[in-house]
Amino acid sequence: MRWTRLLRRAPPPSPLVALYTPGKDGGTSVARATRAAGLECHLFHRLSPADLKREMRAALERDHLPLSHISIAAALRRTLIEGARDIRYIAMVRDQLERTLSALFETMHRRQDGISKSSDPAEIFDTWRTQTNHTHGLGWFDREYRDQLGIDVLGLPFDKDQRFTHYPAHKLLVMRIDCDAAVKDAQISAHLGRPVRLGRANVGSQKGYAEAYAAVKDMAWADEKLIEEVYSSRHMQHFWTEAELDVMRAKWRANRPA
Numbered sequence: 001m002r003w004t005r006l007l008r009r010a011p012p013p014s015p016l017v018a019l020y021t022p023g024k025d026g027g028t029s030v031a032r033a034t035r036a037a038g039l040e041c042h043l044f045h046r047l048s049p050a051d052l053k054r055e056m057r058a059a060l061e062r063d064h065l066p067l068s069h070i071s072i073a074a075a076l077r078r079t080l081i082e083g084a085r086d087i088r089y090i091a092m093v094r095d096q097l098e099r100t101l102s103a104l105f106e107t108m109h110r111r112q113d114g115i116s117k118s119s120d121p122a123e124i125f126d127t128w129r130t131q132t133n134h135t136h137g138l139g140w141f142d143r144e145y146r147d148q149l150g151i152d153v154l155g156l157p158f159d160k161d162q163r164f165t166h167y168p169a170h171k172l173l174v175m176r177i178d179c180d181a182a183v184k185d186a187q188i189s190a191h192l193g194r195p196v197r198l199g200r201a202n203v204g205s206q207k208g209y210a211e212a213y214a215a216v217k218d219m220a221w222a223d224e225k226l227i228e229e230v231y232s233s234r235h236m237q238h239f240w241t242e243a244e245l246d247v248m249r250a251k252w253r254a255n256r257p258a
Helices: 002-009 026-037 051-062 068-082 097-105 121-131 136-149 179-191 210-219 224-232 234-239 242-253
Strands: 018-019 040-044 089-092 164-166 172-176
Touching: 018 026, 018 164, 026 040, 026 051, 026 179, 040 068, 040 210, 051 068, 068 136, 089 136, 089 179, 097 121, 097 136, 097 210, 097 224, 121 210, 136 234, 164 179, 172 179, 210 224, 234 242
Parallel strands: 018 040, 018 089, 089 172
Antiparallel strands: 164 172
16 A cells, blocks of 8 residues: 555656757757756657668768767657657757758768868858758658658647747647747746756857858858748748748848849
8 A cells, every 4th residue: 555655646757858850950959958957858850761761871881870860760769659658849940041051061071072161151152052952941840740740730820929839739849949048948848847948059159160150151142043932931931920031031132143
């Protein structure tokens, strides 16, 4: 009887936090803060078996180990699909063109074409403009949450004014990275059931490539066709107001050569 009473008083197990989010969308800061709050948290960007296998094979062919987020996703996939634990999902979203520019610098050390943080900023920018798949990320929520977990995020309402929305039925929080810091803290804490305080981690302005990154950002522009393809997409229309999208369009037009 005494053991029964003790078991009844035992606290429920802590949730597993799945920071399942596109790359370069602020996930590192959230993961670090969540772990500091005493929760198990795993950061990864894809669950598609075909994508995971392709990434693993590519790494092994270069005689490298797969990136940590690939290995984590492969190890967790069955747990996530079967839902055997209390899992809390978090996804962050960001301006798509800003995201691809940030990702270029983050992955530059793996490039084989000689482009590096020491390259001329104009050359780096030209690489970003001409060799980056700028639109692949626009289908991320369909490829990942919908196809892997059965959660059609783009089919659910999103509060563009608040810049975040909780989906209790799916134990999911989706948040734009331009939310105020206090809002991020409050909403992530509410979602996870304990206080979480975000710092800033993996910030481009604090890295070794900060000077080159700033220089490229200052000169960056995009073709009109790409601007319209990105900002008229279902993905961007779902998370931002038309007025906000117009500001983004103007930003990427500003430096375009006459």
